[in-house]
Amino acid sequence: MTNLDWTLLIVTLLFIILYGIYKSHRDKDINGYLLGNQSLPWYHVGFSVMATQASAITFLSTTGQGFDDGMRFVQFYFGLPLAMIVLCITFIPIFHRLKVYTAYEYLELRFDGKVRIFTAFLFLIQRSLSTGISIYAPAIILSTIFGWDIFWTNVIMGGLVLTYTVIGGTKAISYTHVQQMLVITVAMFLAGVIVLQMLPENIGLVKALKIAGKSGHMKLVSLEFNPKDRYNLFSGLIGGFFLQLSYFGTDQSQVGRYLTGESTNQSRLGLVMNGLLKVPMQFSILLVGVLVFVFYQYNTSPVFFNKVEVDKLRSSQYAPELKVLETEHEKLAQKKQALLNSMGDVSDEQLVTYKASLRESDSLSKNIKAQVTDLIKKNNPAASTNDRDYVFLRFVLDYLPHGLIGLLIAVIFAASMGSIASAYNSLAATTVVDVYRKFTKKTSSEKAELNASKVSTVLWGLFCIFVAQYASQLGNMIEVVNVLGSLFYGIILGVFLVAFYFKNIGGTATFWAAVISQGIILGIGIPQLILKKEWIAYLWFNPIGCFLVIGIAWMIQNLWKKSEYSSSKTTND
Amino acid sequence: MTKPKTDAPIEEDSEHAPILGTWRNVYILVAGALFVSIILFYLFTLYFA
Numbered sequence: 001m002t003n004l005d006w007t008l009l010i011v012t013l014l015f016i017i018l019y020g021i022y023k024s025h026r027d028k029d030i031n032g033y034l035l036g037n038q039s040l041p042w043y044h045v046g047f048s049v050m051a052t053q054a055s056a057i058t059f060l061s062t063t064g065q066g067f068d069d070g071m072r073f074v075q076f077y078f079g080l081p082l083a084m085i086v087l088c089i090t091f092i093p094i095f096h097r098l099k100v101y102t103a104y105e106y107l108e109l110r111f112d113g114k115v116r117i118f119t120a121f122l123f124l125i126q127r128s129l130s131t132g133i134s135i136y137a138p139a140i141i142l143s144t145i146f147g148w149d150i151f152w153t154n155v156i157m158g159g160l161v162l163t164y165t166v167i168g169g170t171k172a173i174s175y176t177h178v179q180q181m182l183v184i185t186v187a188m189f190l191a192g193v194i195v196l197q198m199l200p201e202n203i204g205l206v207k208a209l210k211i212a213g214k215s216g217h218m219k220l221v222s223l224e225f226n227p228k229d230r231y232n233l234f235s236g237l238i239g240g241f242f243l244q245l246s247y248f249g250t251d252q253s254q255v256g257r258y259l260t261g262e263s264t265n266q267s268r269l270g271l272v273m274n275g276l277l278k279v280p281m282q283f284s285i286l287l288v289g290v291l292v293f294v295f296y297q298y299n300t301s302p303v304f305f306n307k308v309e310v311d312k313l314r315s316s317q318y319a320p321e322l323k324v325l326e327t328e329h330e331k332l333a334q335k336k337q338a339l340l341n342s343m344g345d346v347s348d349e350q351l352v353t354y355k356a357s358l359r360e361s362d363s364l365s366k367n368i369k370a371q372v373t374d375l376i377k378k379n380n381p382a383a384s385t386n387d388r389d390y391v392f393l394r395f396v397l398d399y400l401p402h403g404l405i406g407l408l409i410a411v412i413f414a415a416s417m418g419s420i421a422s423a424y425n426s427l428a429a430t431t432v433v434d435v436y437r438k439f440t441k442k443t444s445s446e447k448a449e450l451n452a453s454k455v456s457t458v459l460w461g462l463f464c465i466f467v468a469q470y471a472s473q474l475g476n477m478i479e480v481v482n483v484l485g486s487l488f489y490g491i492i493l494g495v496f497l498v499a500f501y502f503k504n505i506g507g508t509a510t511f512w513a514a515v516i517s518q519g520i521i522l523g524i525g526i527p528q529l530i531l532k533k534e535w536i537a538y539l540w541f542n543p544i545g546c547f548l549v550i551g552i553a554w555m556i557q558n559l560w561k562k563s564e565y566s567s568s569k570t571t572n573d
Numbered sequence: 574m575t576k577p578k579t580d581a582p583i584e585e586d587s588e589h590a591p592i593l594g595t596w597r598n599v600y601i602l603v604a605g606a607l608f609v610s611i612i613l614f615y616l617f618t619l620y621f622a
Contacts, residue, residue, distance in 0.1 A: 082607065221618050283614075
């Protein structure tokens with residue numbers, strides 16, 4: 001990092017914080033603080049929805065996913081455009097017509113208070129845990145650049161966003177999202193072009209993709225149906241559809257974004273924009289990761305991308321073993337580069353032998369990496385050995401020109417701040433509107449509610465920072481966020497679908513169906529997380545949870561229907 | 574058991590879309606773009622993988 005990089009980074013962060021403060025100075029009531037007085041145009045809604053979903057995790061983990069696992073992760077987003085259509089048809093008109101602050105308010109209008117509270121509770125658990133991980137993601141940048149302890153980096157990152165969010169309201173968040181998305185697009189495009197230019201002269205985009213394809217990195221669409229396989233066309237379209245529908249339709253961090261639209265039409269157009277751009281955007285980010293993979297086929301990669309842990313190892317008793325492994329890794333890399341450089345001049349028969357040699361080298365490389373990981377674990381049992389998330393960052397710092405480094409780091413920070421700010425805002429909105437307001441029986445003043453929103457934001461912020469301290473132990477961050485979401489989203493979506501489409505089902509049936517279904521999903525999901533084995537790929541939790549709620553609610557409602565009406569003991573609380 | 578409330582919260586899609594005339598056309602565009610993307614990605618898979 002040079003002075004130019006630091007200047008770009010600091011100016012961008014200061015600009016976002018000051019801009020947030022400037023934009024919030026007119027919003028003195030809770031409507032302005034939580035909904036931005038519902039005055040924003042469609043492109044603000046669209047950019048804000050995209051920026052909320054695209055946090056630092058998107059750039060660190062998705063590029064790492066492209067590097068390590070190839071393009072197949074793009075299938076995860078196939079259900080998103082279809083979910084946007086359903087949201088535009090069903091959710092947006094209802095939320096706008098009822099003029100709700102949170103999605104859960106609607107559940108009390110449709111069912112009763114206990115369904116609203118239970119669903120809001122599930123959201124608060126899920127969103128606060130996920131936000132903790134979103135804080136951890138940019139914190140690893142700081143720890144890698146400065147060699148700081150991850151504890152303090154989490155505190156600094158989460159605390160900075162907390163300050164900005166408490167002062168700025170939802171309108172400020174939306175305004176900064178627009179700028180963030182524009183800068184992100186430009187910076188990622190530049191990064192992709194530069195990686196391509198850094199490849200050997202005879203390697204263009206098509207040849208680079210062919211090399212990536214030979215290593216299994218270009219399986220964009222898999223038609224093979226396998227419930228254990230995380231990403232294929234079916235899990236993406238069906239599981240992804242339910243996950244995205246639940247995320248955008250029932251997660252207040254997103255509902256709060258499109259409720260800022262000045263009309264139903266503006267909110268709808270914002271989601272349509274997201275539906276059209278999200279898949280190409282994720283494709284492009286993964287492609288950058290794949291190009292980085294190709295780059296490292298021609299340049300020796302670090303034996304382990306997390307520099308902090310390698311440096312610790314270098315100054316430990318395991319240093320001699322690390323040295324041996326690094327030498328072996330270097331030799332293998334050179335052998336691989338020689339094979340790749342001579343592959344263009346060989347006959348088809350020789351090509352088969354060359355490919356076999358490449359595969360053998362890849363396998364040996366993985367073996368060496370596994371040995372280094374073991375050493376790191378021995379040296380520091382609490383160390384983060386999930387190296388995927390460090391790939392892009394290390395590449396940026398080692399190879400990209402100064403100026404662009406600062407810009408990309410600023411982009412990652414800006415994206416994080418935007419999504420974390422949205423999450424804090426939504427946690428506060430749900431706490432105040434669905435819990436505080438309900439239990440104070442609507443007697444509190446506007447000012448008291450505004451203050452409660454700010455206090456609630458601070459408390460949730462502190463909790464999320466606490467969660468961030470444990471995030472490094474959970475694995476690839478973007479997957480962890482999605483796994484966590486999948487444990488809860490299906491249930492919440494099921495409740496909303498019952499509300500929208502099953503008019504004969506009441507609150508009590510829905511409440512108990514949600515409780516039972518959540519128990520079942522956690523009963524399957526938590527052992528999978530603990531044992532690190534997958535009997536059912538996590539995306540399937542979304543449709544399973546959703547259908548469980550609908551099915552169980554329908555059964556309860558119909559099985560007890562007669563006794564309900566004959567006993568006349570029912571209440572409409 | 575709580576008696577189900579009978580109000581119908583889903584309103585008709587009455588507003589005209591600012592682009593392409595109707596919202597139906599806009600949704601067809603979104604679904605069509607997804608379909609084309611999947612086909613393109615499948616062709617990419619066949620060609621490169």
